[in-house]
Amino acid sequence: MKPTNIGGHDYFHKVVDCQWACPAHTPVPEYIRLIAAGHYSDAYMINWRSNVFPGILGRVCDRPCEPACRRGRVDKEPVAICRLKRVAADLKDDITGRLPRPAKTNGKRIACVGAGPASLTVARDLAVLGYQITVFDNGARPGGMMRSQIPKFRLPDDVIDEECGYIIGLGVETRYNQWIGSLRELMAEGWDAVFVGTGAPRGRDAPIPGREEAAKHIHIGIDWLANVAFGHTTKISKRVIVLGGGNTAMDCCRSARRLGGDDVKVIVRSGFEEMKASPWEKEEAIHEGIPIINMRVPKEFRHENGRLTGVLFEIVRAEYDGKGRRSLIPTGEPDEFHECDEVLVAIGQENAFPWIEKDIGLEFDKWDMPVLNEKTLQSTLPNVFFGGDAALGPKNIITAAAQGHEAAISIDLFCRGKKLNDRPPPQFNLVSQKMGIHEWSYDNQVSEEERKKVPVKALEKTLKDIKLELELGFDPFMACAEAERCLNCDVETVFTGKTCIECDACVDICPTECITFTANGEEDDLRGRLKAPAKNNDQALYVSEDLKTGRVMVKDENICLHCGMCAERCPTGAWDMQKFFMQCAEAGTEAKRT
Amino acid sequence: MTYLAKPKLLRADAPRNTLGYTRRDYEGAISTLCAGCGHDSISAAVVQACFDLDIEPHKVAKLSGIGCSSKTPDYFLGASHGFNTTHGRMPSVLTGAALANRDLTYLGVSGDGDSASIGIGQFAHAMRRGVNMTYIVENNGVYGLTKGQFSATADKGSKSKRGVVNNDTPIDLVALALQLGASYVARSFSGDKEQLIPLIKGALRHRGPAFIDVVSPCVTFNNHPGSTKSYDYVREHNDAVNRLDVILPRDQINTTYAPGTLRRIVQHDGSILHLRKLDTDYDPSDRVGAMNYLQERHALGEIVTGLLYVDSSAEDLHRYLNTVEKPLNQLGDAYLCPGSKALDALNASLR
Numbered sequence: 001m002k003p004t005n006i007g008g009h010d011y012f013h014k015v016v017d018c019q020w021a022c023p024a025h026t027p028v029p030e031y032i033r034l035i036a037a038g039h040y041s042d043a044y045m046i047n048w049r050s051n052v053f054p055g056i057l058g059r060v061c062d063r064p065c066e067p068a069c070r071r072g073r074v075d076k077e078p079v080a081i082c083r084l085k086r087v088a089a090d091l092k093d094d095i096t097g098r099l100p101r102p103a104k105t106n107g108k109r110i111a112c113v114g115a116g117p118a119s120l121t122v123a124r125d126l127a128v129l130g131y132q133i134t135v136f137d138n139g140a141r142p143g144g145m146m147r148s149q150i151p152k153f154r155l156p157d158d159v160i161d162e163e164c165g166y167i168i169g170l171g172v173e174t175r176y177n178q179w180i181g182s183l184r185e186l187m188a189e190g191w192d193a194v195f196v197g198t199g200a201p202r203g204r205d206a207p208i209p210g211r212e213e214a215a216k217h218i219h220i221g222i223d224w225l226a227n228v229a230f231g232h233t234t235k236i237s238k239r240v241i242v243l244g245g246g247n248t249a250m251d252c253c254r255s256a257r258r259l260g261g262d263d264v265k266v267i268v269r270s271g272f273e274e275m276k277a278s279p280w281e282k283e284e285a286i287h288e289g290i291p292i293i294n295m296r297v298p299k300e301f302r303h304e305n306g307r308l309t310g311v312l313f314e315i316v317r318a319e320y321d322g323k324g325r326r327s328l329i330p331t332g333e334p335d336e337f338h339e340c341d342e343v344l345v346a347i348g349q350e351n352a353f354p355w356i357e358k359d360i361g362l363e364f365d366k367w368d369m370p371v372l373n374e375k376t377l378q379s380t381l382p383n384v385f386f387g388g389d390a391a392l393g394p395k396n397i398i399t400a401a402a403q404g405h406e407a408a409i410s411i412d413l414f415c416r417g418k419k420l421n422d423r424p425p426p427q428f429n430l431v432s433q434k435m436g437i438h439e440w441s442y443d444n445q446v447s448e449e450e451r452k453k454v455p456v457k458a459l460e461k462t463l464k465d466i467k468l469e470l471e472l473g474f475d476p477f478m479a480c481a482e483a484e485r486c487l488n489c490d491v492e493t494v495f496t497g498k499t500c501i502e503c504d505a506c507v508d509i510c511p512t513e514c515i516t517f518t519a520n521g522e523e524d525d526l527r528g529r530l531k532a533p534a535k536n537n538d539q540a541l542y543v544s545e546d547l548k549t550g551r552v553m554v555k556d557e558n559i560c561l562h563c564g565m566c567a568e569r570c571p572t573g574a575w576d577m578q579k580f581f582m583q584c585a586e587a588g589t590e591a592k593r594t
Numbered sequence: 595m596t597y598l599a600k601p602k603l604l605r606a607d608a609p610r611n612t613l614g615y616t617r618r619d620y621e622g623a624i625s626t627l628c629a630g631c632g633h634d635s636i637s638a639a640v641v642q643a644c645f646d647l648d649i650e651p652h653k654v655a656k657l658s659g660i661g662c663s664s665k666t667p668d669y670f671l672g673a674s675h676g677f678n679t680t681h682g683r684m685p686s687v688l689t690g691a692a693l694a695n696r697d698l699t700y701l702g703v704s705g706d707g708d709s710a711s712i713g714i715g716q717f718a719h720a721m722r723r724g725v726n727m728t729y730i731v732e733n734n735g736v737y738g739l740t741k742g743q744f745s746a747t748a749d750k751g752s753k754s755k756r757g758v759v760n761n762d763t764p765i766d767l768v769a770l771a772l773q774l775g776a777s778y779v780a781r782s783f784s785g786d787k788e789q790l791i792p793l794i795k796g797a798l799r800h801r802g803p804a805f806i807d808v809v810s811p812c813v814t815f816n817n818h819p820g821s822t823k824s825y826d827y828v829r830e831h832n833d834a835v836n837r838l839d840v841i842l843p844r845d846q847i848n849t850t851y852a853p854g855t856l857r858r859i860v861q862h863d864g865s866i867l868h869l870r871k872l873d874t875d876y877d878p879s880d881r882v883g884a885m886n887y888l889q890e891r892h893a894l895g896e897i898v899t900g901l902l903y904v905d906s907s908a909e910d911l912h913r914y915l916n917t918v919e920k921p922l923n924q925l926g927d928a929y930l931c932p933g934s935k936a937l938d939a940l941n942a943s944l945r
Binding site (some may be wrong): 074231438446448507508512513565572 | 617618638813
């Protein structure tokens, strides 16, 4: 193998698995260290810059970072990254003084359609550069789907108000209760650019027999959740079936449980493991006494005199073809009937752009999705950009924020007449953390504590009040203990071959045996020859240049604990622990560089 | 050196031996030697060898004298019996322990000062008596604890870190061991674990005195140009005569070698030593030949390494003294004090 290029940001970024997995590339270990040190406001601001909604995401993020967390490879569970983020939001001081000030106007006017996370991110990034932003939304308050679809017991309104308020406070003009019915008309108003962040507002239906007849008792999940969120729906029948296995289904069943549903079940086509819902959301539903029944395909809504009596299901099993595609094969067992009074259909969301005229030059693909450049998020109308669920299909809040940042960069480049593909690079640096012979500026002692569980309010209480937030959040002591579990993967092991005397001290001390000195070879061969075979092909090997004996140093980053023992044991300083800090470019970054 | 304990977190796929232990279970306390010390590599090799051999840690007694080298038993086999003796007295304490309990595996760890200076008499007699032990000398040619004076194994003409030339003739412990009757004699280098680990494994499974001289650079005081025990010098002048593989009776042998390139030696416990010849026609069963070869190469400035001599049919001290098989602490009162009748019979037999 060739020596690893550690000059750019890519190699070391990938070692910080959580940051790599985060769509917005939040510098996770950095803010976790700040939380451990009690610097909650600093931790909050690092988050705020990257993901805009730390308080919201600290409660309801999809957490792509946690399955990626290296701790999960050497311990039972990963670091509770998401809930630590909430700690930063909960325990911070007043940070209004740290927020950027609205800049002097540059005369450019941008319309953002929808007041969800993508639009608000665009607004924030551009408002501070002097753009005049106007956000349109048909609702009365900002937040979009974060407000309308996430139950209040998971995400209280005041958290949404606070974090949306920081953005609106940057001088963003808001036009609430205004439905944009025509993109043509909007564009005729002469905006310099239009950003579409309208989400995926249409819930998929289950068009099976009985749907029409029992329509009064069958609700589309996301619409029902919105009605609950805004107080239009305040109760539900005793027996409820939720169809679907995603996070919306979990929100539906748990909301139903709080509005009078005593006998709430989730019935899903797929197996338990393949359900789209995050594992923790499934756990929470089960914790609230909601059974999840798998491998059942709904066949018919049964009804009597316009009243729903139950749902008939076909029992299936999953079969996979050679390419891993799943098909559901009926097992031949008799169909199963589940009685119920109401059904919530949460089997998926779709995009809908009825307000975008087909003849204005904005192309749609065969799935009725706008044709976009996936990197710049520019549509075929050069001054119209998309982001969030509206852009590339429904995903999650953190992806919406990440796309908002990208769209903001594009809009800024577009308005300045620059090429959209010349995107500003991330800013990063790599700095030694050595303070003394065995002193580092980070706590390199690896905590052996188990993951802390977030304390919750008593179930009896929370099941009675749909607005009562279930989780209490970590207190400072729990937060510190949990933060200490972080392995500091951003403090990188940097190797200098020239100074190495090949004494093996690092090999001998490494607790997880990730360092090997051996003859070079092809990657597959090398991976098998290491002191501990490197089986995770997604994580690159760190290969040095040829050393004095003709061998190379090969490090498998996969299970490195970043304990710094290799560097402490190295007699010549060939190993050093250096902090890699990277933040994605913001709109306007390029302009600031000289 | 670090003062933090090694984190206990393990990789999920950490290998386990037939006893269910991981390599980490054979480690000891965190080393307080200088960073980069060759001795730490030797400790790691001992850990690996004991792991590979499925040795039960509580069946090992590790004894040492005084010095940097003699600190190292604290850094491996934390669950084994240990004894730090007075300076140079490890061999006699070990001999006593071995006589009292032959069920344990005895590992003596010493240094060039501990064995070639103050303890040279002890070393010599342990070898000639045939004590069943593994005797490892961690040989760096200097007194590290007292800031780097030449030891008795420093080569004539080699230079200290301050530039002083050594005028004394060195003691070659391997040559002494060969002459004094050790039945397993090897030399290795702390920077070459591929060679060192099998040599330790073979020694631990050998009956009789097994001696390994491990050249182990002192990074702080003896790793400079002019030293003959530096990483660079040893790598440049290493004349390895063979490569050893230790094969346990339970292992399957599925490698083949060209005729004449492999020597197969069965030890008394059934373990097999596979010696792969390197570039020379070295015969590890020829004691006199071995001594001559060592002298010749040493004169050329080469350091001969590998398994230099082995006699798998050798006897040991227990056989010579006809000692009781059971450990003394397991002999019951009735056996140790057979009563007045037995005493009368004994007295009668001597009249």
